[in-house]
Amino acid sequence: MKILIIHGPNLNLLGSREKDIYGSKTLAEINSKLKALAKEICVNIMIFQSNHEGEIVDTIQKAKGYGAIVINPAAYTHTSVAIRDAIAATKIPAVEVHLSNIYGREEFRHKSLIAPVAAGQISGFGPESYLLGLRAAACIANAKRGHSKKKTS
Amino acid sequence: MKILIIHGPNLNLLGSREKDIYGSKTLAEINSKLKALAKEICVNIMIFQSNHEGEIVDTIQKAKGYGAIVINPAAYTHTSVAIRDAIAATKIPAVEVHLSNIYGREEFRHKSLIAPVAAGQISGFGPESYLLGLRAAACIANAKRGHSKKKTS
Amino acid sequence: MKILIIHGPNLNLLGSREKDIYGSKTLAEINSKLKALAKEICVNIMIFQSNHEGEIVDTIQKAKGYGAIVINPAAYTHTSVAIRDAIAATKIPAVEVHLSNIYGREEFRHKSLIAPVAAGQISGFGPESYLLGLRAAACIANAKRGHSKKKTS
Amino acid sequence: MKILIIHGPNLNLLGSREKDIYGSKTLAEINSKLKALAKEICVNIMIFQSNHEGEIVDTIQKAKGYGAIVINPAAYTHTSVAIRDAIAATKIPAVEVHLSNIYGREEFRHKSLIAPVAAGQISGFGPESYLLGLRAAACIANAKRGHSKKKTS
């Protein structure tokens, strides 16, 4: 099973800045942890980061073979109907993750445009949010595959 | 007379997904219909699709020779001040079209940032929205050209 | 196929007043154009105008034989739940048209109570809005008839 | 004792359409039930239906001899200050009834302009709403008459 990991805008800066909010781990370190967990729970992951809304939309559209998406839409969480529509269109189950607890921050960060079309949301656990997200994604993708198999058999 | 057709984000997925909302016609099929109608009513059309807000802005900025624009801004309808400003800046009359009836969907889709600077809006008729939009655009562009000719003569 | 055209309140004044918003064509001239187009595309049309909300409701209720309705609810667009309910009750597909771009005018004109129960909406093209609306209505009515025939055959 | 029953706009269509919301009983059937109950509880009823806000206002104004009004204002529930003012002006106690549970439908149907000047409101029980409403009206009218008699004696 393949799972696509998408990091949204400014997450490439992780670890070097605003450590009080986002922690001191770099994106590379988070990706290593994700790869280790992926190996442990036997899934293949593909990792993508972009600051461009359009590129994230493109990437989601091309995710056809994947069993699930783990996405931290970052700033686009609150402003991108395009990413929301892409997720809804592809129908690949998406797990929305956030490093910080978005409900404890500025008012405008409390509203996610992505959440209503995501399978579920995990926020506030730092890098652990991604690991929990990967577990959730694997779990959903498996359930779905099992379901499809039964149907086709 | 030349008319520019712009398809916004995720419209490249048409026909294969969410058929209950967007119908079963692919974008290629809609484009064929547009070309056929263009021939019938004697206008030249140029067709462009992008998932990137910036590319749509770029394209509108370069539309100088065109008599009118038919645009389905899709997700950017509700979030892009940049596309709105580009349309307002170029002053080429724009016809906003939507496949689905946006007023019968989620609350946040009821508000179009583009509509106040568009010449008019057509929504809810499926692929027919584009054909009606092309007719409207041709009509406006003709009226404008007639008007300009009189002025210069 | 028969299509019902309904002109809402104050549209009987068209052509003689507020030409900057509504243009200089009279309602009679618009009706002539509608009849010409109806002949061209082979549909029968019946035209009705009233300033009374109740009469418009009555008329919609009696539209049983019609394949579609083209309605410019004018002022009642923003205040009439009764017309909305009548359209929803009869289930005859309705095309909402507006001469002016209602999204470029006062705030209270941006919200249509009719739109969510209409098949679609066309606004901003002056008298052309009606002609496009008639085409759209014919198109929907045809599709529906085709669909019914298949079902019954 | 006389009680006036008022059916608002589109209720004349009952039974033939949108049966999932309004049920399959026709207005005639509801009226029969109302007459039967009226006989049983010994009140005289007068029944009126109109799609015209003004006619409903006229009718309420002329209700002077009646002990109470049972009114289903339908669409006018949410838009008619005129009917509200007429009820307040005549001071005849009014019982507001609705077939469907208006609080389980679209947001704009949750707010009744009539309720604050009505004696009470009954909604959601289908045709039974009318029967309960007639009972309530008889009860209020009786209490009032008793009260008046004591006063004058």
Place this chain on the structure above:
Amino acid sequence: MKILIIHGPNLNLLGSREKDIYGSKTLAEINSKLKALAKEICVNIMIFQSNHEGEIVDTIQKAKGYGAIVINPAAYTHTSVAIRDAIAATKIPAVEVHLSNIYGREEFRHKSLIAPVAAGQISGFGPESYLLGLRAAACIANAKRGHSKKKTS
């Protein structure tokens, strides 16, 4: 000079009901006072009352010869875009009057849809509101006529 006086819905009940809000004068008494003042200040007045929004719209549309309109839209003050549009369309200056101080009553009565297109508004002085309104209307109509004469001479 001719001035049209329009009394909106429920004003025919004046004097007999809700005297604490609307006073004890009947509509006939107010009309008498209006006629007396009209004679005094040398204007002709025509008086019209209706509970029907559509009839009021019809009446305003036919007011072509009149120099000004004095209108108490009553309940329609807060709900009728159709009356607003009729006033805006005819361009005859309209003076909006109210018996009660609408700003000291329920929240929904604070907002007038008519006020933005009226020449001015007078509220809270009981029957005196009409007399002041007639004076204001005469004054505006005179100014306008003077202005037109100058233009044409």
Place this chain on the structure above:
Amino acid sequence: MKILIIHGPNLNLLGSREKDIYGSKTLAEINSKLKALAKEICVNIMIFQSNHEGEIVDTIQKAKGYGAIVINPAAYTHTSVAIRDAIAATKIPAVEVHLSNIYGREEFRHKSLIAPVAAGQISGFGPESYLLGLRAAACIANAKRGHSKKKTS
């Protein structure tokens, strides 16, 4: 058939206080009337009062054998998602009743969290609200039972 009657917080004080709003009947008197009507229309009723949200939730959860619930949620009408969820979970049809006309009182009492999941709502008729509510509940429960019988037979 068994029907459960639930009285919410502070209703145990009825009759001794705030008689202008809630009337002078005590809860015991209302319960007597309910029992009399129950006998008359041949249903068994169980009556429960509590000031504790949690106890009301517990009671609803245990209502399995009952054909319907008549509930006056009183203060919890406007604040309890837990009672709403309990009603939705048990799927026993619930009739929401109020002694006073909640739409004629403070703004925050106009919104019922219970109404959208109730079968219907009756408000404003004093103790009569309960009697009408019991009739409505019996009616719904009967219809449901009839429906189930047909299904199972």
Place this chain on the structure above:
Amino acid sequence: MKILIIHGPNLNLLGSREKDIYGSKTLAEINSKLKALAKEICVNIMIFQSNHEGEIVDTIQKAKGYGAIVINPAAYTHTSVAIRDAIAATKIPAVEVHLSNIYGREEFRHKSLIAPVAAGQISGFGPESYLLGLRAAACIANAKRGHSKKKTS
């Protein structure tokens, strides 16, 4: 009978500026007209202008002998609870006047803090607003005096 005329902030600039909104008459000219009308209808007037909220409050507090106040609160219409409270405290009937139609201007000018405690409001008739206001004030003051006399006699 004495009537106090209060001109609020910036009204001392009348006639020399923003003539499109406020007209070309100076405050002195308006005052002359007021004095002439006062003589005609036999009332004494005292005129006061200030840009200071506190001075207007002081002046209202000292108005004890006056039968009525005519006040154009200008900018303080929308921001001064202090002037509102002063009017409410003195209980001298106040007529609120505005030169321009405040309901046809910026949103924040639609709401008057003064109106709910004023006897009535006149807006939109230019300098004529003051003259109508003086008539209204005289009328109210007379009615009140008549009422007091009867009481004391």
Place this chain on the structure above:
Amino acid sequence: MKILIIHGPNLNLLGSREKDIYGSKTLAEINSKLKALAKEICVNIMIFQSNHEGEIVDTIQKAKGYGAIVINPAAYTHTSVAIRDAIAATKIPAVEVHLSNIYGREEFRHKSLIAPVAAGQISGFGPESYLLGLRAAACIANAKRGHSKKKTS
């Protein structure tokens, strides 16, 4: 390390009702899974369910020895400031979990009063939400203990 699991109101009904939203697993089955995972990751868990807001507050107050709390506040998520204050007061890190995706349901379920004081939130993964929540809680509690140890050593 000990972790406290709190199930809010109506969760005792899981598995038997509204399976389309909450799934077919009973609370007992979820608890078994939690116990199995707890054993696997070497933590002790204590499980508590209540429909009473006050009891949940009491339980949180007594959680002193626990390293973390996993709480599904269910209906109280949206209405209980008391539970929020209890969590904030005890300062034991709390993980908020939801079976369903609360952001894809009714508007009033989108706002959590608990989230701003929780460490993080997990929603939408059915029973898996609890298992992810337990992992997250163990992770946070360990980090905290490690941190404390360093401090004290």
Place this chain on the structure above:
Amino acid sequence: MKILIIHGPNLNLLGSREKDIYGSKTLAEINSKLKALAKEICVNIMIFQSNHEGEIVDTIQKAKGYGAIVINPAAYTHTSVAIRDAIAATKIPAVEVHLSNIYGREEFRHKSLIAPVAAGQISGFGPESYLLGLRAAACIANAKRGHSKKKTS
């Protein structure tokens, strides 16, 4: 004279937690101070604390012999219509107190459901708020008793 002191949810934790907001005094220490002041000003006090909304309602209902209530509703300040209704029903004057300045904290704490039915409110003075509240309650209860005595004598 007897005065009832009610401490709402989580106040039993005072002194040990969140000292920056609530200070370092325990509830026992506050109660001691209250008892000392009660002795000094010659009133008897009864003290009650609960985390359960229903228990607080029960307690208020049973307060019949008391001259006044001093209540710190804590979290229930912002969510409990039931406590509000209980206070309104018993008509015993209630003094609402808060340790912290609720107007300097989170937005949702600015609105008290209790305040409109309380005699008055004291907030922000730490434990001193209770002492001032007891003085205020004694003062009100005395005034009331004096008033009653005069009446009965």
Place this chain on the structure above:
Amino acid sequence: MKILIIHGPNLNLLGSREKDIYGSKTLAEINSKLKALAKEICVNIMIFQSNHEGEIVDTIQKAKGYGAIVINPAAYTHTSVAIRDAIAATKIPAVEVHLSNIYGREEFRHKSLIAPVAAGQISGFGPESYLLGLRAAACIANAKRGHSKKKTS
């Protein structure tokens, strides 16, 4: 220790007007009571009243030697950012007092701009509010002085 008492606009009218809201005590009587209490609790007070926002700001700015301020901002409570900023700037602890229960009056009086920068607020106890406010102010000023002394010693 010196404490500054500030009475806002219209409070100089106390006792002679609107006695149902503000009571029958004059400002002089309240001041006498304040002086008596000041003597009793051994503080010096300075009393100031003004209807001018600017003068109140000036007075607060010059309060440097004072240990605390007791202020009834009256109408300026709801409109004056300037007074708020003056209090915040001087950092002298301020106790906000109100004669009436502002939370039981008009909506616009529920919001205090002063409260977030005040030490605390007391409202609803009539003249007693001032006396409680003086006690609170003395208490805070003492605590502060004690704190400063310790620091400097």
Place this chain on the structure above:
Amino acid sequence: MKILIIHGPNLNLLGSREKDIYGSKTLAEINSKLKALAKEICVNIMIFQSNHEGEIVDTIQKAKGYGAIVINPAAYTHTSVAIRDAIAATKIPAVEVHLSNIYGREEFRHKSLIAPVAAGQISGFGPESYLLGLRAAACIANAKRGHSKKKTS
């Protein structure tokens, strides 16, 4: 060329208080810097400070000879329609300056009533805001003078 500098309420306290928000420079120091820059760029400046809204209005009204105004309205930024109207009335271009970044502070400071009638706004640069404001004002005044000269020559 003459430029008027207006400092609003509480700015006379600068330098001694709340240095974290407003910096440690006194108003005198800022004024010195302004005078130095004025000399350098060859403009005459007049400096005025007041805590009184009315005095600021008076001063703006008397600014006739000035080419531009630099105004820091401080607290009145958010509450004074009177200052807004004075600026609009005099038509002297005004530059609004703020020491702090008002968009990074409390919600109510985000809205300026002055900004829509100012030429432009500069905020957030501490004393530098004034210097930039003076440059901007000189620039606008020069442009205007050049424009006027051309016109008159």
Place this chain on the structure above:
Amino acid sequence: MKILIIHGPNLNLLGSREKDIYGSKTLAEINSKLKALAKEICVNIMIFQSNHEGEIVDTIQKAKGYGAIVINPAAYTHTSVAIRDAIAATKIPAVEVHLSNIYGREEFRHKSLIAPVAAGQISGFGPESYLLGLRAAACIANAKRGHSKKKTS
């Protein structure tokens, strides 16, 4: 010292279109003026324009060596959380500039998502906004450098 100048979407069209709002200067002319001023005040500037939100984010992320950023986010001012987050992440002080007075335009342009994380904002002075912005940026960057030097020395 190096300063980065960022021009947002559609600013490349400056000078040729919508001159009434944005003036007749081209972007090239503004850039020339910026370079001239940069030379005069001895700073190096780098200039960048893009219509793509993602490219602007990328550019801000790479600005590490720069002392300050001058950014006109144009349309993205109101919609881009990504640019806001990029500025907050890099911590390079940013000066937000606008050619037009955004507070005098459409409602949706009054709210800047960038302003709360910018050092300050300058709007309304046409091309002069950029020059003032460059001065402000140089000033802030110098202050910061001086501050850093002191720290490190």
